[in-house]
Amino acid sequence: MFRATWKSLLARKVRLILSGLAVVLGVMFVSGAFVLTDTLGRSFDQVFADAYEGIDVNVAAEPKVTLGEMEGEPVGAPVPAALVEKVRAVPGVAEATGVVAADGARLIGSNGKVVTSFGPPQLGENWLGESDLVTLREGREPRADDEIVVNAALAQAAKVKVGDRVGVLTLEPKKEFTLVGVFGYSGDRDSIGGANEIAFTTPVAQRLMLGEPDVFTNINVTAADGVADETLRDDVARALGAGFQVKTGEQMSADAAEGLKEGLSFFNKVLLGFAAVALLVGTFLILNTFSIIVAQRTRELALMRAIGASGRQIIGSVVLEAVAVGLIASVLGLAAGIGVGALLAYLFGKLAGGLSLAGLGVPAAAVIGAFAVGLVITMIAALLPALRAARIPPIAAMQDVATPDRPLTKVTVGGAVVTAIGAALLFLGLSGNAGDNTLATILGGVLFAFIGVALLTPLISRPVVSLLGAVFAWSVPGKLGRLNSGRNPRRTAITAAALMVGIALVTGVTVILDSAKGSLSALVEDRIKAELVISGAQSGPRPPSFDPAVLEQAARIPGVQLVDGEYGDMASIDGQRTWVGASSNVAALERMFGAKAVAGDISRLGPEEMLVSSDTAKSRNVSVGSQVTVQLSRGEARTYTVSGIYESSQLTNPAVLPPQATKDFAVPQPIQGFVQLAPGARVADVQPQLERLLADSPEVSVADRDAFIKQQTSQVDTLLTMIQILLALAIVIAVLGIINTLALSVLERTRELGLLRAIGLRRAQTMRMITVEAVVISIFGALLGVVVGTGLGAAVVEALKDEGITDLILPWGQMAVFLGLAAIIGVIAAVLPAVRAARINVLGAIAHD
Amino acid sequence: MTATVGRQAQAAARANDVWKVYGSGEAQVVALRGVSAEFERGRFTAIMGPSGSGKSTLMHCLAGLDSVTRGTVAIGETTVTGLNDAGLTKLRRDKVGFIFQQFNLLPTLTAQENILLPLSIAGRKPDPAWYDTVIDTVGLRDRLGHRPSQLSGGQQQRVACARALVARPEVIFADEPTGNLDSRSGAEVLNFLRNSVREHGQTIVMVTHDPTAAAYADRVIFLADGQIVSELIEPTADTVLDTMKKLDTPAEVAR
Ligand SMILES: Nc1ncnc2c1ncn2[C@@H]1O[C@H](COP(=O)(O)OP(=O)(O)OP(=O)(O)O)[C@@H](O)[C@H]1O
Numbered sequence A: 001m002f003r004a005t006w007k008s009l010l011a012r013k014v015r016l017i018l019s020g021l022a023v024v025l026g027v028m029f030v031s032g033a034f035v036l037t038d039t040l041g042r043s044f045d046q047v048f049a050d051a052y053e054g055i056d057v058n059v060a061a062e063p064k065v066t067l068g069e070m071e072g073e074p075v076g077a078p079v080p081a082a083l084v085e086k087v088r089a090v091p092g093v094a095e096a097t098g099v100v101a102a103d104g105a106r107l108i109g110s111n112g113k114v115v116t117s118f119g120p121p122q123l124g125e126n127w128l129g130e131s132d133l134v135t136l137r138e139g140r141e142p143r144a145d146d147e148i149v150v151n152a153a154l155a156q157a158a159k160v161k162v163g164d165r166v167g168v169l170t171l172e173p174k175k176e177f178t179l180v181g182v183f184g185y186s187g188d189r190d191s192i193g194g195a196n197e198i199a200f201t202t203p204v205a206q207r208l209m210l211g212e213p214d215v216f217t218n219i220n221v222t223a224a225d226g227v228a229d230e231t232l233r234d235d236v237a238r239a240l241g242a243g244f245q246v247k248t249g250e251q252m253s254a255d256a257a258e259g260l261k262e263g264l265s266f267f268n269k270v271l272l273g274f275a276a277v278a279l280l281v282g283t284f285l286i287l288n289t290f291s292i293i294v295a296q297r298t299r300e301l302a303l304m305r306a307i308g309a310s311g312r313q314i315i316g317s318v319v320l321e322a323v324a325v326g327l328i329a330s331v332l333g334l335a336a337g338i339g340v341g342a343l344l345a346y347l348f349g350k351l352a353g354g355l356s357l358a359g360l361g362v363p364a365a366a367v368i369g370a371f372a373v374g375l376v377i378t379m380i381a382a383l384l385p386a387l388r389a390a391r392i393p394p395i396a397a398m399q400d401v402a403t404p405d406r407p408l409t410k411v412t413v414g415g416a417v418v419t420a421i422g423a424a425l426l427f428l429g430l431s432g433n434a435g436d437n438t439l440a441t442i443l444g445g446v447l448f449a450f451i452g453v454a455l456l457t458p459l460i461s462r463p464v465v466s467l468l469g470a471v472f473a474w475s476v477p478g479k480l481g482r483l484n485s486g487r488n489p490r491r492t493a494i495t496a497a498a499l500m501v502g503i504a505l506v507t508g509v510t511v512i513l514d515s516a517k518g519s520l521s522a523l524v525e526d527r528i529k530a531e532l533v534i535s536g537a538q539s540g541p542r543p544p545s546f547d548p549a550v551l552e553q554a555a556r557i558p559g560v561q562l563v564d565g566e567y568g569d570m571a572s573i574d575g576q577r578t579w580v581g582a583s584s585n586v587a588a589l590e591r592m593f594g595a596k597a598v599a600g601d602i603s604r605l606g607p608e609e610m611l612v613s614s615d616t617a618k619s620r621n622v623s624v625g626s627q628v629t630v631q632l633s634r635g636e637a638r639t640y641t642v643s644g645i646y647e648s649s650q651l652t653n654p655a656v657l658p659p660q661a662t663k664d665f666a667v668p669q670p671i672q673g674f675v676q677l678a679p680g681a682r683v684a685d686v687q688p689q690l691e692r693l694l695a696d697s698p699e700v701s702v703a704d705r706d707a708f709i710k711q712q713t714s715q716v717d718t719l720l721t722m723i724q725i726l727l728a729l730a731i732v733i734a735v736l737g738i739i740n741t742l743a744l745s746v747l748e749r750t751r752e753l754g755l756l757r758a759i760g761l762r763r764a765q766t767m768r769m770i771t772v773e774a775v776v777i778s779i780f781g782a783l784l785g786v787v788v789g790t791g792l793g794a795a796v797v798e799a800l801k802d803e804g805i806t807d808l809i810l811p812w813g814q815m816a817v818f819l820g821l822a823a824i825i826g827v828i829a830a831v832l833p834a835v836r837a838a839r840i841n842v843l844g845a846i847a848h849d
Numbered sequence B: 001m002t003a004t005v006g007r008q009a010q011a012a013a014r015a016n017d018v019w020k021v022y023g024s025g026e027a028q029v030v031a032l033r034g035v036s037a038e039f040e041r042g043r044f045t046a047i048m049g050p051s052g053s054g055k056s057t058l059m060h061c062l063a064g065l066d067s068v069t070r071g072t073v074a075i076g077e078t079t080v081t082g083l084n085d086a087g088l089t090k091l092r093r094d095k096v097g098f099i100f101q102q103f104n105l106l107p108t109l110t111a112q113e114n115i116l117l118p119l120s121i122a123g124r125k126p127d128p129a130w131y132d133t134v135i136d137t138v139g140l141r142d143r144l145g146h147r148p149s150q151l152s153g154g155q156q157q158r159v160a161c162a163r164a165l166v167a168r169p170e171v172i173f174a175d176e177p178t179g180n181l182d183s184r185s186g187a188e189v190l191n192f193l194r195n196s197v198r199e200h201g202q203t204i205v206m207v208t209h210d211p212t213a214a215a216y217a218d219r220v221i222f223l224a225d226g227q228i229v230s231e232l233i234e235p236t237a238d239t240v241l242d243t244m245k246k247l248d249t250p251a252e253v254a255r
């Protein structure tokens, strides 16, 4: 029995390879994700271990505002310089050094552009001299206030050399420095984990990076000989009292790695989500392949039954085949996944500015995931066909007739029920009644919806396919192709459903993001009464900013009526994290952003006063006259009196502080500027003058309203492109499915094709017939996908109405593109099967039994 | 009428007032109308009759491949009627062998693997001496490693015969085993079947259209319109042909 299974497997290897390929791709995705995140994780461990090497104990102050996940880097509270002496006096301390090291030192490269970083920090520091870790490769240390040294990685990225005058952006606007040296690290490294570093003299570093004299970011403590790090840590902590974070170097590196790993694990989950989509499509494909194979083997299986095989043995033989396919596919997928993971890790390392990768590792999760997914998916997919195989009566061995078409009632009822469950879950999830399980409920709903629709497709396929096919009915091959695609509704349906999943997700995401984009631009269009906007694209943890002096200068440009600079900071208001803004010109709130006063006066703001939005007023239960305590990223907490409440909108901040408060913001410079022109003034006249003012703020640029809207929505576009790329794999698998189904159908119809050829169908006509069949199936799939995707997208948009996605925008153009793409996919998928069909030997086919 | 046994022997297969009705209403076809027959152990019985007379149906019912509408069927000690799928599977494994007109062999397996397939399905080892005897009788020793596509039709049928024999079933059913063969290969297969009855006491029931083939049997029963209408013991091609001619004009048939 085992041998019979094995042999029949070998005999059908080509058919199984295609469906196996689907599993290979899915498994590759899964194991690749694990290998990538594991390799990056271990690389970062190494980076942080390096970064905190030589630190025995570190002293820092508690941050003023603790930030949540994804809210960016918290600004550490400064440590007063006097504390260094205090630490040095603690017994067991060999040396204590005050360190300035804060993110946000941006070097302007020789091309006039700011050197940006995706991920690793851009540190501004005080020069601490050479050490075991740091050595000057060229030049000397910074001695004067206008001298700096940079690490080798930054020097290369900025293309600057010793002796150059270079601009640096910090908390303050651009300052010019002379580059007097370039340093590297032990082991001939140019950077630690891709970080860019600029070292100033200590007073300059304190002023530019921390905004205050005589403070440090942290204190590095070296233990005296024979003193354990842990003991020293506890001693120092006791000596300093509350309000400080005292950690060993090991702890620091573990904490830093921990934070990053949370991000990596989120990234891993996203990748696994896309892998799940690919695998869902793969499941459809394998299910179809096994169904067709079982149908084609009806007589063979019946013969086995006639000579004594039990139903269970038949199931066993089909499942065994599935296991073999799954096993081989898992091995190949794992190998491919390791390759892809390594490649992506390498690319990531390059992108992240020379992150030196830890050796490639294959985590157990990758191996277990690969085999679990590969085997389980194939076995689940093969189960239905196996059960069907077991029901083949032995007498079928003696009959020529194929098993009659079973009625579609059961599938249709099942499909309707599953779709209804999916819709209910979606409703529950989107209406926000599912509590903590919202995401799981929505995903479950989508999954059920897909399976339900897939079950309903056989019923829909008949009318739709015959309608689609009617387009091709003008020629005989076209007509035959169309009839063929309607011949086996289940097979057509599953094949189309596989394509549906990918297209539906792409369409759904496009609908949601386009609606979000549309709603945002409508709002900007509608509400912002500024003709010119100053802003830049954020790449690091802090938004780009510009010199506030530009605001006053801009106001003096002829034709400019109103200028407003917007600041922002994550603050803690009465103990709760809240984003607060500040305007250089409070009047702009009404005159430029169309805010309406709900209570009090919002047109002016005293230094001890603040405005809040109506939402904030409600959630914090404050009203005009309330006293509110605000802790900003820097400085001490202060109490403000609420002097006005404005109506909340997408464009307004939850709270607005007076301009005087901005010195304590994490970024004490304006991050956006809005310029309103006087009636009759021309954008083209003002824009160049404004651009000239911004020459020393290379991170930002001036845009008119349309360009601003584009800028604002460009991130959405990037996101959309990324999602589309990730979903492309699911579509590729679906294409494999179409190829496979067609190839199997051609094989099955060898005799019939031979007959058609015998009575005069030409080769080209045969190929056209197969192509029409493929195109009809794939357009059907795309059509389903577009419809289902639009439905899902519209449901999500409806649910997000309160979040500001007010307009439902259907991407008609994109949908047309998908349908066109589907037609092309169909043609491509038809190539191999069509060639095969055209090559059929007429005589052989008719004699073929 | 009941076809009775000439020689005193226990029946290997028995049909008792078997009715078989296909479909219902307008499309109803009565394929068997009260057939009763016994097939003694160690004998070679042929079933003949015009096309559509119910030969294949009778065989399928006897073998438990199809259910009967009324009446009972037994193979040896086992009552087939009313067995569930597991019982039927066991019956097919242990008690019955099949030879079909075509599509007898799995195309992916070699001749030897095909022959041993029923045993390997049942998880049994062949009796080596018997296996050798069977292989020698079918005369395929040098072809054992070949695939069905590499064998002639006659050779394929002989492989099918060997497969049926090797498990030593109670009874072998053969539906037109020589239907696709020329007369020489047909004769080879028939000789082989007859020898296995004569020398090894195998019971065989064979459906055929060919009087020459029927003459290899010990006994022929004739079906017409779903009923047994005649019977010949120790037939020759001539006597069979005679009977068939008479059956063509039903009025002349003596009941
Ligand atoms: N599955 C079926 N459904 C309906 N009617 C059937 C079925 N199988 C057989 N019949 C009918 O039963 C009758 C007997 O058929 P059967 O196949 O037993 O004839 P036969 O004697 O074997 O004929 P032949 O010599 O042509 O093989 C025929 O009228 C046939 O049409």
Ligand SMILES: [Mg+2]
Pocket: B055, B056, B057
């Ligand atoms: Mg017949």
